[in-house]
Amino acid sequence: MYTVSGGTVKERFPHRWSSCGSYVLESMPFYHVYPGSQCLAIGTAGCNFRCRYCSNAYIAKEDPEIQQDRMYRLTPRELVGMARKFNCRSIVFNVNEPAVSLPSLLEVAEEAKAAAIPMGCLTNGYTTVESTELLASIFSFFNISLKGISDDFNRAYIGIESSGPVLRTIRRLAQDRHVEVTTPIIQGANDNAIDAIADFLVEIDPEIPWHVLRLLPEDEMKDVEYPNIQAIDAALESARKKLPYIYFHNFISSEWVNTLCPDCGYAVIERFSLGCGGDQLKRLLCKDSRCPDCGREIKLLREQACLGNSKRVSQ
């Protein structure tokens, strides 16, 4: 988060991290980046949204100042060194919104680039054009949370006026970065937006991986019923005809976490779902990014694209 000092916007708590641990990329979730690899997952504190169902309110909504005694204090160099010690192939910012910690992340990116470690992030995409470019300069792969389309939903549940900036960010980053999109479903609130979101993604790139999550409501909505799995699965039927890489998860043993070849339906990547950030790779059957059955190219972020921090490779 930021403060204004002497007419300059400054980061309040640089190089302070609320979380830092080694995880598999699937658990972030990233399903089309380095399958099965470890990443160093980091986060800071604070957020520019006020989601009523926030899963990490104790980090995202609590004043960062009172979190300081539990924060990790690691310089960007130490952070990158830690990624190496844990044999992590990448560094992923998750937990809260990276746009609230851009100066620190720019420094980490510099160190990470020198160490040839690519960075990715989870973001809500609610950024200015300028901030989006900064994010694009730091990260080579993104999972952008598109929580809903309608203004009513965004005002009532997220605390923003419109999803317009988020849609703009997805459009921009999908041009030359690897982008996956996540939508947590709240039954009766945004499940009616499934088809509209699918149409939006098709317009940008039908091969964008889309994670539809069964929301586990927390924070202000802790007592709300869990969404019905069969109902959401049924609501996704139409979208599945347009988008080949739709995943429906965030619950134990989901059956909708495998990557199927868009042409022949062969399961080219199989995963386990343990729910709530516990997804794992089961089998990778397209190591050369091609379906072993029909030979079709499967969208996967490749090593050189990440390391170069440049163009997305959609194969």
Place this chain on the structure above:
Amino acid sequence: MSIAIVDARGWQNTLDLKTGEKIDAAGPVIKLVKDVLQRHPYPGDTDPGSNRWVSDTAFDLIDRYAPRFVFLTYAAQYFSGRYTPMSKETRARMISDVFLEAEHFISRSGFAAIAVGTGDMTPLLGFIDVTRLDGLAVCTHWSTRYAGLYGPSPDDMKILEEHPHIEKIVSQEEVVRLFGGTPEQTLRLPEYLMLACEGYAFKTISDAMRMPVMIPSLNFNVPLHAPSRTVEAITGIRQILEEDLSEKNVALIAIEGVGLDEFLWPHRPCRNSTEWYYYEPGEAQYLTIVSGRHRFLDYPTGSGYKYFNGAEGAARSYPFSGHFKSIPEGAFASTFPGKSIAVGNKSMFMHMVTGADLSVECFARNLYNQGTMAVIHRADKL
């Protein structure tokens, strides 16, 4: 084949526990278990109804399966006490409630109780930050007393040896001398095991995001309620289980986060340790209780093993069983010829450590409530 049935509220799936693959399986025991899961959605780790869920689920299983041995874990007070600031009065009421719940279970089921408290809690005084070493310190946020140390530099060792809140640094050789273990287990041990002073927890690079307010005390002894029995150490509990079960139905009840200071039933101290090592609440402690021998080396995550990060891209066995990669041998219920069940709200390891025919447990991750999971190890006793 051991069968897992997961219930994510309103949706169930049946799996091969070892491979995690979906299977088509049917039969009276599977139906029985599915119905029980459907009737008992888990309210959550810190929900006031969490311990009642344990009793109610156990009653349902007892009514339909008629076990002779029941293993219960009540853990809501452990999670609440660990993460929620509360007054002494509130804590006392919470502890009283869990004993009332256990009494409710005993009086309605008619089972004879052997109850063990897994250890007292103490306020967190501070962290021992070992994130900036030249080497690598590892532990999970559930472990506070122990952290593993890999590749320390001479400077690291000097800092750590002089640290006012590190009680002891034990070499791998010393751990091996104490516990023995297979060559494979020895290979997995860290070069050193660091021991924190009471009230302090190691801060390592891990998934620690929630701030604990209470952590386990140095529980070298824990309370054991076993009427008319004297048991010196937790390794002796198995023997009295065997003896009592030859005469009556028995419930072994683990009361999490409660030690000698707060245990409300008549009890005697029972050794929860060997030399410098004591068991924190967790899988190794349970395994030691049910197998009758020290099992520190069997469960890797608490105390600083880094191997569990796993090989990149590798499929693993028992994906729904925490960090276990095989079913531990020697669990009491796995050799007990009568029917057995286990129910607990400490998540995802009861089915591995108890060996019970049927187990039902919550499936929660970092306090996020995912639902429940049942495991059927034996379907041939109904």
